[in-house]
Amino acid sequence: xxxxxxxxxxxxxxxxxxxxxxxxxxxxxxxxxxxxxxxxxxxxxxxxxxxxxxxxxxxxxxxxxxxxxxxxxxxxxxxxxxxxxxxxxxxxxxxxxxxxxxxxxxxxxxxxxxxxxxxxxxxxxxxxxxxxxxxxxxxxxxxxxxxxxxxxxxxxxxxxxxxxxxxxxxxxxxxxxxxxxxxxxxxxxxxxxxxxxxxxxxxxxxxxxxxxxxxxxxxxxxxxxxxxxxxxxxxxxxxxxxxxxxxxxxxxxxxxxxxxxxxxxxxxxxxxxxxxxxxxxxxxxxxxxxxxxxxxxxxxxxxxxxxxxxxxxxxxxxxxxxxxxxxxxxxxxxxxxxxxxxxxxxxxxxxxxxxxxxxxxxxxxxxxxxxxxxxxxxxxxxxxxxxxxxxxxxxxxxxxxxxxxxxxxxxxxxxxxxxxxxxxxxxxxxxxxxxxxxxxxxxxxxxxxxxxxxxx
Numbered sequence: 001x002x003x004x005x006x007x008x009x010x011x012x013x014x015x016x017x018x019x020x021x022x023x024x025x026x027x028x029x030x031x032x033x034x035x036x037x038x039x040x041x042x043x044x045x046x047x048x049x050x051x052x053x054x055x056x057x058x059x060x061x062x063x064x065x066x067x068x069x070x071x072x073x074x075x076x077x078x079x080x081x082x083x084x085x086x087x088x089x090x091x092x093x094x095x096x097x098x099x100x101x102x103x104x105x106x107x108x109x110x111x112x113x114x115x116x117x118x119x120x121x122x123x124x125x126x127x128x129x130x131x132x133x134x135x136x137x138x139x140x141x142x143x144x145x146x147x148x149x150x151x152x153x154x155x156x157x158x159x160x161x162x163x164x165x166x167x168x169x170x171x172x173x174x175x176x177x178x179x180x181x182x183x184x185x186x187x188x189x190x191x192x193x194x195x196x197x198x199x200x201x202x203x204x205x206x207x208x209x210x211x212x213x214x215x216x217x218x219x220x221x222x223x224x225x226x227x228x229x230x231x232x233x234x235x236x237x238x239x240x241x242x243x244x245x246x247x248x249x250x251x252x253x254x255x256x257x258x259x260x261x262x263x264x265x266x267x268x269x270x271x272x273x274x275x276x277x278x279x280x281x282x283x284x285x286x287x288x289x290x291x292x293x294x295x296x297x298x299x300x301x302x303x304x305x306x307x308x309x310x311x312x313x314x315x316x317x318x319x320x321x322x323x324x325x326x327x328x329x330x331x332x333x334x335x336x337x338x339x340x341x342x343x344x345x346x347x348x349x350x351x352x353x354x355x356x357x358x359x360x361x362x363x364x365x366x367x368x369x370x371x372x373x374x375x376x377x378x379x380x381x382x383x384x385x386x387x388x389x390x391x392x393x394x395x396x397x398x399x400x401x402x403x404x405x406x407x408x409x410x411x412x413x414x415x416x417x418x419x420x421x422x423x424x425x426x427x428x429x430x431x432x433x434x435x436x437x438x439x440x441x442x443x444x445x446x447x448x449x450x451x452x453x454x455x456x
Contacts, residue, residue, distance in 0.1 A: 004060060005036040005097045006121060006160060008114040009044055009068075009082070012054040018341045019377075021324035021333075022450045027053065033113030033159025034082065035167060038096045042068065042082040043190070045158030045172050046075045047138040050320040055082065059094065060121045066090040072197040075320050076205040076311070077283070078138040078172045079185060079193045080158075099194075100166030102187050102271065103128045103146060111150045111171055111182065113159025126150030126180070132276040134183055137173050140317040140339065141205060143283045144276070145183045147175075152182030192284040202287045206308035208279065209242020210235050211364070215253065215264045224253050225299025231255065231264045232296065233278070239365040243309045249297065256294030257281055282308070314363035315339060315356075315372060327410045327454045330437040331379040331444045332387070332422075332430065334395065336406045337372035353392050355425065371405040375424060379448050383432065383440040393424040410456045 009032045014024045032048030034057070042057060049055060049070055056065040066084045073080040084090045103109060107128045115122050130147035148161065152174045161169035161184045169184030196203065212233040215221050224234060232255035235248050248254075255261065258281040260268040270280045285291065289308045294301065311317075317339045324341075327334045335341060337356055345351040359372050373395040378388050395403045399421050403409040413420065420437070422430040441453055 002123065003112050003121060003162070005094050006060065006112045007034050007036060007042060008032075008058045008060075009034050009042070009048055009158060010056040010058065010065065011049055011052045013049075013051045014053050015051050016322075016324050016340070018324055018335075018338075018344050021326040021335055021455070022328075022452070024323075031114060031116070031155050032157050033155065033171075035097050035112075035160035035170075036091055036094045037099065037167070037194075040083065040091050040096075041071060042084075042091075043160075043167075043170060043194075044080050044082060045138075045170060045185075046073050046078045046080045046320070047172070048158040049073065049080050049082070050075065050138075057082065057084065057090075059090075072193075072203055073321070074193050074196070074203040074205070075318075076136075076139045076141050076203075077143060077185060077189050077193055078136050079170060079190065081194070081197055097160060097162075098166045099187055099190055100163055100168045102131075103163050103168045105129070105131065107163055107168075109148055109150065109161050109163045109168060111148065111152055111156060111159065111161050111184075113156035113171065115151075115153040115155040122156070124150045124180075129181075131186070131274050133280050138318065141311070142277060142279060143205065144186055144189060144270070144280050145172075146186045147181065147183050149180055150182060151180045152184075156182075188284050192286075196286055202310075204287055204310045206243060206282055206285055206287045206289070207311035208244050208282070208306070209239035209309065209312070209365075210244055210248065211237035212254070212266065214266045221264070224251060225296055226253055227299070230296070232262045233264075233266050237364050239312065239314075240367050240370065241309070241312065241365060243291075243306045244293070244304075247304045247306050248293070248295065253296040254278075254293055255296060255301070256292075258291050312365060312370075314365050314369070315342075315360040318343075323455060325406055325456050327406070327413070327456055328379070328441070328444065328450060329413055329453070330420075330432045330440060331381040331384045332375055333377045333379065334406065334409065335374055335376050337374045337394070341374075341376070355394060356392075359394070368402050368404060373403040373406050373409045375422075379444055381440060381444050381447075383436055383444075384430075387430055390424060390428045390430065393426055393428055396423045396425045398422050407456050410454060 034042040034044030055068040058065045071081045071083045126149040134145035152171045160167045175181040232253040235252045342348040420432045
């Protein structure tokens with residue numbers, strides 16, 4: 001039998017409802033693929049098991065399924081590790097696949113899995129056509145990926161890509177608008193994930209927490225003190241609490257990252273042969289690692305060591321395996337602005353409120369604003385008559401204090417006795433009496449079948 005180590009994954013998932021954050025959507029079912037590796041583990045894609053409530057695994061040409069569970073998951077790199085719950089010994093007759101080395105351009109590969117439309121294993125062949133940093137749709141992270149000209153369809157995802165008899169990638173997405181072009185997670189990212197699991201590392205890929213600008217303009221380089229023969233990128237925005245916060249300054253020029261010189265177009269030569277985005281070096285690092293950066297500050301060369309932190313954008317990108325955070329106060333529903341909430345709009349990148357989109361694309365964390373607290377809807381009640389038009393607005397202040405994040409906002413809100421005054425960024429004004437809110441809360445929760453007034 002060809003590829004007995006490739007298994008089919010059956011997932012029952014239940015996603016949060018960001019329109020009504022106190023409940024979930026109806027359960028749904030999907031299938032994906034995976035591969036048995038050392039340690040009686042199954043390597044698959046994180047998107048295959050995201051928000052899963054029940055998992056099963058089936059070996060090729062076998063009718064019976066085993067119950068599985070997630071041992072570890074890294075949504076950033078779209079990788080997950082499963083283990084069998086029962087029956088015991090389900091994988092004992094399977095020889096684990098080995099993780100191979102990084103493939104080269106034009107290497108022949110085979111995508112193996114269970115695409116929709118059939119029950120048996122499917123094999124599509126192609127070659128490696130590109131190796132560079134790509135956007136992972138599951139996490140919106142930019143990480144190293146390998147492009148192959150072999151079909152990756154629904155059901156294939158999470159399955160192995162073989163080269164020279166070893167796993168050289170995990171299929172995770174196909175390019176839209178073109179035929180038979182797919183992308184896979186490469187061996188360096190896979191190995192880092194597995195090593196991190198074995199070492200008990202935090203299952204997140206760190207970020208520098210900066211916005212940069214390329215320095216292809218010679219006059220701009222001179223103004224920033226970049227000498228002839230030196231190249232790099234300019235720091236234009238720094239996230240509060242990020243990896244470089246307190247170490248770098250706006251208008252610093254980063255010339256080297258992890259020992260690699262950065263070109264004026266923001267690229268480095270990775271692994272000695274692949275020119276790609278400078279942040280490629282982060283894909284195999286862990287939160288808490290120390291990374292050295294070479295910089296110019298006012299034309300003076302310096303070296304700084306930064307402790308890598310998780311990626312924490314002002315508007316969090318897609319989240320999985322966790323419920324939305326919310327607060328219901330006087331029938332006003334408050335949440336954190338997230339990519340998932342934006343997704344409640346059809347074609348959200350065009351239809352969502354422009355203020356929200358501005359926070360998403362251009363916003364930066366600061367000491368005064370670590371999250372964007374938003375008023376998403378008003379549950380009609382006599383206490384909030386006249387405020388119905390204030391939905392889908394960002395909160396500016398509560399009793400004059402800025403809303404730093406949702407937890408801070410809720411703490412301030414619930415500590416107030418008497419007059420509560422909430423302003424929105426559009427100039428909207430809400431006034432409530434805390435004692436009246438306390439009396440109204442039980443009836444509002446009962447009327448709208450909400451189990452509790454907050455999840456913070």
